[in-house]
Amino acid sequence: MTNSLIFFDIPSDDPDAAGKFYAEVFGWEDDPRLGGAYHRMVPGGFFANKDGSESEIGHLHMGIGKVSNMRPHPDPEGIEPRTMSSGGRGPRIWILIDDNDTPERILATAEKLGATVLWRNHYWAEFNGLNHCFVDPWGNHIMLWGKAGNPPKVPEDYTRE
Structure with a gap:
C-alpha cells in the first residue's frame, strides 16, 4: 500500500496534561518523549485479523505537540501559528x-x-x-x-x- 497513514499529532498548550488526560480516558501509555514539548500516546497491541487473532500490524500512535513549537521543524523556533486554534473546524x-x-x-x-x-x-x-x-x-x-x-x-x- 502506498502513502500509508502512520501517525498524527494533535496540538496542545500543555502536552504533559494532555498526555495524562488521554492515558486516563483511553488507558493508553503516555510516553513523554520530550516532556513538556512532545508526548507520544501508545495505544498498544495490534490490529485484529478477521478471525480475531492479532495481525502483525501495530496500532497507530498519536502525538501531542506543544502548539508554541510543533516539532520537528528546521528552525528551532518553529513556525507560526504558535497558538491554539479557536472557533474554527479542526x-x-x-x-x-x-x-x-x-x-x-x-x-x-x-x-x-x-x-x-x-x-x-x-x-x-x-x-x-x-x-x-x-x-x-x-x-x-x-x-x-x-x-x-x-x-x-x-x-x-x-x-x-
Whole structure:
C-alpha cells in the first residue's frame, strides 16, 4: 500500500496534561518523549485479523505537540501559528471503542477531566456505527465509534442518520 497513514499529532498548550488526560480516558501509555514539548500516546497491541487473532500490524500512535513549537521543524523556533486554534473546524480523531470498555465510561472520564460532550447515542447508517463525540480541553474533537453489528442493533434512544 502506498502513502500509508502512520501517525498524527494533535496540538496542545500543555502536552504533559494532555498526555495524562488521554492515558486516563483511553488507558493508553503516555510516553513523554520530550516532556513538556512532545508526548507520544501508545495505544498498544495490534490490529485484529478477521478471525480475531492479532495481525502483525501495530496500532497507530498519536502525538501531542506543544502548539508554541510543533516539532520537528528546521528552525528551532518553529513556525507560526504558535497558538491554539479557536472557533474554527479542526480535525476529528476517531477512536474505536474496545469491546472491554463503554462509551459511558469514556465520556464520564473525559468530562470529569475537563472535556465537553457534544453528543451521545447517535447511529450513522452509512457506516453502520454507533457514535458519540467530545471536545478535549485543547479543542480537539474526539469521535467514539462502536460497531452496530450485522444486522445493526441500535438502541431505541439513539438518534439516527
